[in-house]
Amino acid sequence: MxxxxxxxxxxxxxxxxxxxxxxxxxxxxxxxxxxxxxxxxxxxxxxxxxxxxxxxxxxxxxxxxxxxxxxxxxxxxxxxxxxxxxxxxxxxxxxxxxxxxxxxxxxxxxxxxxxxIGDADFDLAVALSFPLSTAVGALHVYGGMEKPGEGDSSAHGNEKVLIWGAGGAVGGYAVQYAKSVGYTVIATASPRGFTHLKEIGASEVLDYKSSEIESQLRKLGTFKYLMTASGDPTSQQVLSNLLQPNGGRFISTRAGEVDLPGNVERVYNTFEFATQKPEFSEYAQWWYTTYLPKAIAGAVEPTxxxxxxxxxxxxxxxxxxxxxxxxxxxxxxxxxx
Ligand SMILES: NC(=O)c1ccc[n+]([C@@H]2O[C@H](COP(=O)([O-])OP(=O)(O)OC[C@H]3O[C@@H](n4cnc5c(N)ncnc54)[C@H](OP(=O)(O)O)[C@@H]3O)[C@@H](O)[C@H]2O)c1
Structure with a gap:
């Protein structure tokens, strides 16, 4: 029965x-x-x-x-x-x-x-999988960032990636992914998360609630990839401003709510679902047979x-x-x- x-x-x-x-x-x-x-x-x-x-x-x-x-x-x-x-x-x-x-x-x-998952903890495995899949789907599948170990990672050392809202699960995994590909990662979070974010790969962490945040980020130079992991309207606006005057694209975990100038593209999707879509079947196979089992076994620091x-x-x-x-x-x- x-x-x-x-x-x-x-x-x-x-x-x-x-x-x-x-x-x-x-x-x-x-x-x-x-x-x-x-x-x-x-x-x-x-x-x-x-x-x-x-x-x-x-x-x-x-x-x-x-x-x-x-x-x-x-x-x-x-x-x-x-x-x-x-x-x-x-x-x-x-x-x-x-x-x-x-x-x-x-x-x-x-x-x-x-x-x-072998003998890994069920709780750890399930906690990691959805936000990690969102971060990697956003940066790699939709954002175009390389896979770790793909190409010459030392070539990226001077190239910067901005992860806004890195205090959450998606943001923390985005920091780790970009770092593992070889980029210099700048993050924003609340101060209570600064130490942890530096431990998992951020070179610099700034308080997103600071009234000076936009100018602080601008001083750090140009970013090859910009992602808001919190996806809130303020973050979308600041990332859009940072792309001026030349324009460009930023990745956002949330859609809409901010009118963007014509030279800025917001890359939004239900990133986690990339593994469910036939057009990304090669990525899904890598994800389920290689990347995720290794991450659960310890290659990625869980939030x-x-x-x-x-x-x-x-x-x-x-x-x-x-x-x-x-x-x-x-x-x-x-x-x-
Ligand atoms: N598009 C997709 O496929 C997809 C998939 C999963 C999640 N999402 C979205 O992504 C967002 C994050 O998800 P999550 O699972 O990482 O959530 P989470 O783990 O619950 O993240 C919460 C943390 O986000 C930070 N945060 C909250 N509001 C913020 C703001 N206005 N600016 C900057 N940081 C802020 C805070 O960090 P501090 O402690 O540093 O303040 C908070 O502790 C959610 O909005 C979720 O709906 C989208």
Whole structure:
């Protein structure tokens, strides 16, 4: 008999989550079923829950990143077997079907968007995967930055990269990625994050709340890549100003809200979903078989996590804390509790 599956359902836009039974799906070709042991609450999940930030069909199960143990594999799946410990990105927000939702005990996913994690901690693996994938998707896939070890990394030493809002998970991973490619990284964050950001690769860190921030950054010279990891309107405006008078492009984790001059391009996308898109299949293969397993094994310094008890029932409060800024670390929950 199949185990009972339980999910945190959202039944209509902005509704409170309801804990209730959900179907237990047998995996089809190319699919695996994962016993979900760790969920990381992302700002995107929290924004869809409370603000209906992205259209999804209701009733729905949110969440697109989980870690756990393989419970069943589709007939043609060769790289995974029952009992393997994995982290997975599910196509929840691309395919928009509840069966892929991460906020349930048994989650259907695709073998091609799943990575083996060996004996690494589930919490660490799930905390790392979504924001790291966002940072690398933004800088490499959409921004055009090289992969680590590609070309002559020593040639980049004098070239600068600006990561604004590096105090968060995406920003911290963007700093590490740019540094690993060989660039000199300048970051902005709140002062409490300065020491850590220098330890993980930033050459200089400035307070983004300073009234002098724009002129301080301008004095540091020109940047080959500019990224706002916080994506807020102020950061977009400052990055746009820094590109004057010649113009150019900056990468932003959030869209819109600021009217930009004609000579400035804002590179925005749902960067984490790059691994789900057929046009980036080569990147996705590198990501799941090489980069992510190495990152989880220790090549990337994880941002802090906060483990919360309460299982699926506690997700709603956790998501509120993520949106309000009360959560200062990635919140991780175990849906089996
Ligand atoms: N486009 C995509 O694909 C995508 C994917 C994932 C996330 N996102 C977006 O990226 C942003 C960051 O996500 P995350 O997971 O890194 O969040 P997070 O880990 O929760 O980041 C929170 C931190 O961001 C910093 N921050 C907040 N507001 C800021 C501001 N106005 N200016 C500068 N820094 C600010 C703060 O750092 P300090 O402590 O230094 O103040 C805060 O501690 C969110 O807006 C999220 O919605 C986009």
């Amino acid at each position: 199949s185990p009972q599956n339980i999910a945190a359902w959202i039944r209509s836009p902005k509704a409170d989550l309801e804990i209730d039974e959900a179907p237990y799906h047998e995996p089809g070709p190319g699919e695996i079923l994962i016993k979900n042991e760790a969920i990381a609450i992302q700002p995107l999940d929290a924004s869809i829950r409370k603000l209906a930030y992205m259209p999804v069909p209701y009733p729905f199960i949110l969440g697109s990143n989980i870690a756990g143990t393989v419970a069943a594999v589709g007939a043609d799946v060769k790289d995974f077997k029952v009992g393997d410990r994995v982290v997975s990105s599910t196509p929840t927000y691309v395919a928009k079907e509840a069966k892929w939702g991460g906020w349930q005990r048994y989650v259907l996913s695709k073998a091609e968007s799943t990575a083996q 802090p996590i906060e483990k919360r008890s309460g299982g699926l029932k506690a997700i709603q409060a956790a998501a509120e804390d993520v949106l309000s800024g009360k959560a200062k670390s990635k919140i991780i929950m175990n849906p089996q509790e």
